[in-house]
Amino acid sequence: MTLENAAQEGEQAAETKAETPAEPKITFADLGLSEPTLRAVTESGYTYPTPIQAAAIPEVLMNRDVLGIAQTGTGKTAAFTLPMIDILAAGRARARMPRTLILEPTRELAAQVAEGFDKYGKYQKLTKALLIGGVSFGDQDALLARGVDVLIATPGRLLDHFERGKLLLTGVQVMVVDEADRMLDMGFIPDIERIFKLTPFTRQTLFFSATMAPEITRITDQFLSNPKRIEVAKPATTATTITQRIVALPGSDPRTRRAALRATINSCEVKNAIIFCNRKTDVDVVALSLKRHGYNAAPHPWRS
Ligand code: AMP
DSSP: OOHHHHHHHHHHHHHHHHHSOOOOOOOGGGGTOOHHHHHHHHHTTOOSOOHHHHHHHHHHHTTOOEEEEOOTTSSHHHHHHHHHHHHHTSSOOBTTBOSEEEEOSSHHHHHHHHHHHHHHTTTSOOOEEEEOTTSOHHHHHHHHHHOOSEEEEOHHHHHHHHHTTOOOOTTOSEEEEOOHHHHHHTTOHHHHHHHHHHSOTTSEEEEEESSOOHHHHHHHHHHOSSOEEEEOOOOOSSOTTOOOOOOOOSSOOHHHHHHHHHHHHHHTTOSSOOOOOSSHHHHHHHHHHHHHTTOOOOOOOOOO
């Protein structure tokens, strides 16, 4: 091959490469979900699965344990909810024996997961109960007595119900521990261990945590069986349309800081802005100061 030929071939190769279409993106339909679940997903407005959904859904459908290292905002809730809905489509709930169990550290997260089941499971008939603070004990107990497919709970509330003899965990086929690192911060790990021991060892376990502290690794080593480990990047914390800048100040004098704030507002030609302070009193001082300097500013009226 002459040098000229080689150069031509190189060019051709480059052209061919440029024409090769980009790797086709994985769609929800590629993941093995049922038609009714896919319909509900489409209606939720999701076009493509997030990385944790693409990786976890096929594994969960194959009944494998999953260790998901992922934060909120990565789409991890649907990563376990969608395949669970399909697993639950076969079979029927028995009185006081939930078929699946989801543990959440807070009542807000538990309520969000419950909403997810309603949204994604709208074309399947699933029953669920919610054992969290602020939700009537009697109502949830009546649901449990009839039998539920999904029980969503905070650990303390769940054990409370268990101790009153209102619940059996021996029918749990799938158990989810969500936000395990927050459970650790809140002192729930002993409760989680107890709950694990109350469920059959043949269960499928889906375990999610943003970080793997030694205490969490100890639990996953003990209670997960050959899990598929899926680690996803943190979701972007700032919109790409936002430019971030840091203004360095010589000290922490509040007057200097307020002057720097005005200088920043002026130099950036700000039309509308939101200013965050770390104390309510600072919010009032900064708003008053801006007003005195001729800015149309007001503190947010909301008070916690
Ligand atoms: P999560 O990390 O589960 O709390 O989900 C974060 C947010 O992402 C929620 O508001 C979901 O509704 C949304 N979400 C989940 N999956 C997708 C997806 N595949 N496409 C777009 N948004 C999604």
